[in-house]
Amino acid sequence: xxxxxxxxxxxxxxxxxxxxxxxxxxxxxxxxxxxxxxxxxxxxxxxxxxxxxxxxxxxxxxxxxxxxxxxxxxxxxxxxxxxxxxxxxxxxxxxxxxxxxxxxxxxxxxxxxxxxxxxxxxxxxxxxxxxxxxxxxxxxxxxxxxxxxxxxxxxxxxxxxxxxxxxxxxxxxxxxxxxxxxxxxxxxxxxxxxxxxxxx
Numbered sequence: 001x002x003x004x005x006x007x008x009x010x011x012x013x014x015x016x017x018x019x020x021x022x023x024x025x026x027x028x029x030x031x032x033x034x035x036x037x038x039x040x041x042x043x044x045x046x047x048x049x050x051x052x053x054x055x056x057x058x059x060x061x062x063x064x065x066x067x068x069x070x071x072x073x074x075x076x077x078x079x080x081x082x083x084x085x086x087x088x089x090x091x092x093x094x095x096x097x098x099x100x101x102x103x104x105x106x107x108x109x110x111x112x113x114x115x116x117x118x119x120x121x122x123x124x125x126x127x128x129x130x131x132x133x134x135x136x137x138x139x140x141x142x143x144x145x146x147x148x149x150x151x152x153x154x155x156x157x158x159x160x161x162x163x164x165x166x167x168x169x170x171x172x173x174x175x176x177x178x179x180x181x182x183x184x185x186x187x188x189x190x191x192x193x194x195x196x197x198x199x200x
Contacts, residue, residue, distance in 0.1 A: 016124045016125075016127060016128055016132075017082075017124075018082075018120045018121075018123070018124050019082075019120065020081065020082055020083070020116070020117055020120055021079055021080060021081055021082060021088075021117050021120050021121050021124070022079075022080050022082055022124070023077040023078070023079060023080075023091065023121060023124045023125060023128065024077060024078055024080060025075075025076070025077065025078070026061075026064060026065060026076055026077070026078045026090070027078070028065065030061070030078050030087050030090075031057070031058065031061050033086065033087035033088075033109075034057065034061055034087065034090055035052075035054055035057040035058070035061075036109070037089065037090070037107055037108070037109050038051070038052040038056075038057045038060065038107070039051055039052055039053070039054070039057065040109075040110060042110050043107050043108070043109075043110060044107075046142065046143045046145070046146040046149060047107070047170075048168040048169070048170055049170070050170070050171065064076050064090075073094065073095040073096075074092070074093075074094045074095075075092070075093045075094075075095075075128075076090065076091070076092050076105075077090065077091045077092075077093070077125070078090060079091055079108065079117070079118075079121045081112070081117060088108055088109045088111075088112045088117060089106065089107055089108035089109060089112065089117075089118070089121065090105060090106075090107055091103070091105060091106050091121060091122075091125055092104045092105035092106075093125055093128065093129060095129075095133055095135065099134075099135050099136040099137065100135060100136065100137045100138075100139065101129040101133065101135040101137070101138045101139075102138070102139055102140065103122075103125055103126075103129070103138055103139070103140045104140060104141075106118065106121075106122070108121075118152065119152075119155065119156060122156045123156065126138060126156075126157075126182065126187060130184050130187045135184070136183065136184050137181055137182070137183055137184070138181065138182045139179060139180060139181040139182070140153060140158065140179075140180050140181075141164060141167060141177040141178060141179045141180065142177060142178055142180075143168075143175055143176070143177055143178075144163060144175075144176045144177060144178055150178055153180050154180070156182075157182055157186065157187075157190055158180035158181060158182045159180060159181060159182070159186075160178055160179070160180050161179055161180065161181055162178075162179055163176050163177065163178055163179070164176065164177045164178075164179050
């Protein structure tokens with residue numbers, strides 16, 4: 001998979017570009033697209049937060065923009081479909097201590113489910129963590145009952161390594177999560193396989 005960094009004119013920040021999607025910092029005009037996603041109960045069914053009202057989405061988006069602007073170890077990316085420049089999702093990545101990174105908050109518009117865009121977006125985020133930030137390990141998690149998300153995370157290349165009990169609280173009840181990780185050596189092997197596939 002070929003990826004590159006270019007500069008986003010609106011934010012003067014570097015953007016990772018793939019074949020079908022790109023990851024860029026959020027802009028204020030992303031709010032309508034994210035509101036539609038966050039209001040959809042199909043999207044939010046397995047998230048820590050329930051489907052949001054328009055006001056809750058605006059408040060969450062304001063906090064997201066503040067993170068992008070002030071906390072350099074936390075990153076929030078808009079997932080943009082290159083064919084029509086539509087914002088189809090959002091992604092988070094936190095650079096942690098001990099050379100670790102946490103990928104989280106991946107939500108995609110239901111119209112994109114099953115199209116491969118989320119898979120490509122995840123590889124762009126991994127490239128950002130491993131190649132640009134130089135982390136050694138990336139981990140993520142999903143609710144134990146979210147079998148679809150678990151299969152997707154494994155298909156990206158993560159390995160499951162256990163259950164985190166009472167990891168999140170929703171509607172007053174605690175939920176367990178399956179945790180997954182991806183090591184830089186595994187990423188290098190993945191990149192080598194991709195290179196051979198592209199250039200046999």
